[in-house]
Amino acid sequence: MTVFCLICFGQFLGYNPFGLYPEGLTYYDANSAYRYQYLGTVGNVGLVAALLAVAAPVFFLSFLRLKGKSRYLLLFPFGCVLAVTLLSQVAAAYLAVFGGLLLLIPLAAVKTKRKKYLAWILILILLFAGLALIFCCDLGSGTLHELHLLLHGQWDDDFGTGRFFLWRNVLTLIPERPLFGGGPDTLGQRMTVDFQRYDSENGVLYRAAIDTAHNEYLNILVNEGVFALIAYVAALVVFLVLFIRKNRDDDILAICGSAVFCYAIQAFFGMRMCLTAPFFWLCWALAVAAWRKQKVCGKEPRRPN
Numbered sequence: 001m002t003v004f005c006l007i008c009f010g011q012f013l014g015y016n017p018f019g020l021y022p023e024g025l026t027y028y029d030a031n032s033a034y035r036y037q038y039l040g041t042v043g044n045v046g047l048v049a050a051l052l053a054v055a056a057p058v059f060f061l062s063f064l065r066l067k068g069k070s071r072y073l074l075l076f077p078f079g080c081v082l083a084v085t086l087l088s089q090v091a092a093a094y095l096a097v098f099g100g101l102l103l104l105i106p107l108a109a110v111k112t113k114r115k116k117y118l119a120w121i122l123i124l125i126l127l128f129a130g131l132a133l134i135f136c137c138d139l140g141s142g143t144l145h146e147l148h149l150l151l152h153g154q155w156d157d158d159f160g161t162g163r164f165f166l167w168r169n170v171l172t173l174i175p176e177r178p179l180f181g182g183g184p185d186t187l188g189q190r191m192t193v194d195f196q197r198y199d200s201e202n203g204v205l206y207r208a209a210i211d212t213a214h215n216e217y218l219n220i221l222v223n224e225g226v227f228a229l230i231a232y233v234a235a236l237v238v239f240l241v242l243f244i245r246k247n248r249d250d251d252i253l254a255i256c257g258s259a260v261f262c263y264a265i266q267a268f269f270g271m272r273m274c275l276t277a278p279f280f281w282l283c284w285a286l287a288v289a290a291w292r293k294q295k296v297c298g299k300e301p302r303r304p305n
Contacts, residue, residue, distance in 0.1 A: 008048075049096060050270050095266070166195065215270075260284045
């Protein structure tokens with residue numbers, strides 16, 4: 001992750017080592033001089049957000065839960081991940097990383113009930129204060145502007161970089177085949193509308209086919225159906241309940257389970273692909289294995305090397 005973040009920092013500074021941007025342009029020219037955003041060695045920033053959502057909580061919980069001075073070395077990659085999250089300017093990454101880490105403080109970072117209660121009270125105060133500020137103040141553009149309008153009962157298809165448009169059109173397909181969906185990865189064949197965006201500065205109309213819902217849960221529903229979604233969400237909910245209740249007793253469960261937790265938040269706005277999804281599945285498997293081993297063998301809480 002340190003190497004990955006250093007590459008990202010170079011791209012933020014205007015370098016283009018992998019030719020991801022047109023000649024003479026940078027990462028920050030995306031969506032104005034050219035379509036889409038690409039970053040690091042992953043490419044699509046939506047997938048980068050998924051990677052950051054897995055990495056940040058692993059470093060965060062490892063630093064807090066492990067022992068020994070060597071754990072302080074984790075602060076460097078953790079700081080790099082937070083910096084890339086901030087500089088990437090991706091709303092889904094902000095929510096999954098910063099929002100997820102904030103929630104993990106009472107869920108997994110602190111162990112005593114008193115500290116948990118105090119953390120929840122502080123989080124609720126910050127949440128209500130933030131929503132009140134956004135409700136009263138309009139920044140004029142960006143995600144906070146869109147949230148301001150939503151709080152006032154206004155919405156537009158362009159919100160969430162077009163996700164409202166995507167979700168609305170995907171939802172119309174679900175009643176056609178609700179039980180078993182249209183088949184794995186068939187959304188692109190069933191969707192009859194294109195995503196369009198007009199660049200008034202350059203006078204160009206961009207059109208793109210829709211082949212993913214940009215919401216993993218909605219994507220499962222439209223492609224594999226309601227039974228698949230129920231099975232997946234049930235497994236995820238059961239695990240997260242286990243994680244919340246049992247992470248105090250096992251540091252591996254706390255560290256790997258926190259990655260699953262933050263990824264699950266990001267999944268509401270992202271898409272699953274082989275570039276980043278294996279990190280999520282590995283963390284989930286390691287967390288479950290840690291819990292099962294402790295339960296079956298009756299071992300004391302373990303600390304990874």
